[in-house]
Amino acid sequence: MGVNLLEVLGSGPAHRISESDVRRFAEGGGTPAPAPTAAPAPALPEFAKFGPIRREAMSGVRRATVRSMAQAWSTVPMVTQFDKADVTEMEALRKRYAPRAEKRGGKLTMTAILLKVVAAALRQFPKFNASIDTASNEVIFKEYVHIAVAVDTPSGLLVPVIRDVDKKGVIAISVELGEIAAKARDRKLTPEEMQGASFTLSNLGGIGGTGFTPIVNWPEVAILGVSRSGLEPVWNEDKGEFEPRILMPFSLSYDHRLIDGADAARFCRFIAEMLEDPFLLGFEG
Template identity: 35%
Template sequence: MKFEFKFPDIGEGIHEGVITKWLVEEGSEIKEGDSVAEVETDKVTTEIPSPRTGTVLKLLAKKGDTINVGQVFVTIETEDASEEAVSNGAPEVVEEETAGVVGEVIASSEVIPSSTEGFEKKTEAISAEKVLATPVARALAKDLGVDINKIKGTGPNGRVMKEDIYNASRKETDKEPEEKAKLTDKAVSAILHTAPGERVERVPLTRIRKTISEKMTQSRFTIPHTTAMDEVDISKLYDLRKRYKDSLKDEDVNLTYMPFVIKAAISALKELPEFNASLDMENDELILKKYYDIGIAADTDRGLMVPVIREADRLSIVQLAKAVEDISTRAKNNTIELAELKGSTFTITNYGSIGGYFGIPIINYPESGVLGLGRVTKKPIVRDDEIVIAHVLPLSLSYDHRIIDGASGARFLNKVKELLSEPELLLLKS
């Protein structure tokens, strides 16, 4: 019998993906657990395994197509006569504020149709009462000042997606006449004295790049950023690292400056807990987090990712060095787990690894702060009234000015500087 394979809910708030590669063809035999397609989500690229054994009847999407959770994208001929009934009777998986999903049994405050027959009418009836949307989407709509109940959702069962909210926001704020607006491709070509397509290339955004764009926009236009910058003499830390770096290589440990920075940052977070927090505007509360899950920004071929080191305060310098190497490598190789890319309480980004000195890092929403590291440079400084050559590390701290004042920003950097300039003190206090 025919089994309709729907794009599964793979968790972590993933609602859709883009097919980057089909791993089967129509007519090919497939076993349960074999991968049918490679799909790029807004966080990682992953392979989707078949839940049944049989023959691939039809591929219902093309490479490059976007598919939503619950959408049928493959049909499989199976030997089990009960498959068709199971497939056709399974409800769509919709993540809602009160929805709970266990296997394929769904509890929800809304009436969810078991098939697409009469879909439009039912969706309208539901949306008149309360639109389907995730808590994240509702928060985004509130931040952008958009009435989510007036938005027609494009997701499964009419669910309002983040893209729908951004589109509605742009329409509401764009009060300018369209005629004033735009240079067409033809007009641009005339200005450049060239034919269309000769001097430009249009590259479709990947799902990950679109997500990065949305997250950066959300952070920058939700959180009033301010950035404090300073430099720290890490000459003693440079000598300490140099002394142990080679010996630790034998233990397969790559000893960088990052583990020491993580330790110093956590000490500052414990003294200034507002930096390890997030703001709940809906309830007028500051959420102070008593755990330290540190995000480490990683530059990958697919874009910026922020894998997380859980309970980093409980790890030694050597353990942190191993953890940093592990998550960074797996992020770059696209073998990182989805759960490892969310839930950080504070983020550190090292643009100095590719040559940057000072920068203005953007906060990883909804966190309240991010610490940026520049390139370690040898330069002259004044120490004990003498000019000496020192190893200097630039620091940039961006923080949420709604909940953190400038004085606290300076105190945070002073604490980090104190511990990095005296590594023995750092090890004694951590």
């Protein structure tokens, strides 16, 4: 009958919808379902009675973060997959070609390389480059690859978007990344430069830590978090001995409504293999 059941308030137990509810709604006599609202925050205790306090107004960036994170946490059932990649060869390659990027005005960071690797993974696994439309019970697959990059600024976390990453070379990405990160730190980003992402990358390797669980930025369905690389002993079967290798821990949080654990594990393995063998980037990227 063309009725969206999400708009119908059922008359049965726990608002179960019956055939008569649908017919009444179609004829204009039904009761619309109330819009979902977040539960009100409980009242805070009076902290001043325990000792001195100081209040400080949230910045606009922080208020926006509160809204978006609360919405993501209440909307997306998230799971996080953890993995490691041996980036020994990739790190050597990065240092080797860093001067070439500098001549073009960029800085060849691991984040720039990760953007290209993630773009290749999104093309290989299009489900991670999608969104869920619960109103129509459809999955929206995006034909573009726009990746948001979390930038730490004095004003808080900003997430500018680099567009069409799959169509750009690593050096071109490094130049654009440096430019847009500088705009973020200088608070010169336009609203358009923070919209339209289909996936997000958050690299905390420059600060430290061994792992974290990033929150999916709704309406995206996945986000990749990267932690600090470090030397670890890795067993070499051919040589029969341990070797010092640079391992990079990373974590993938994803929307379990669309992405299953096996999908996430394969996505992470693809990223690890691309980072471990730079030659693959020429084939898959």
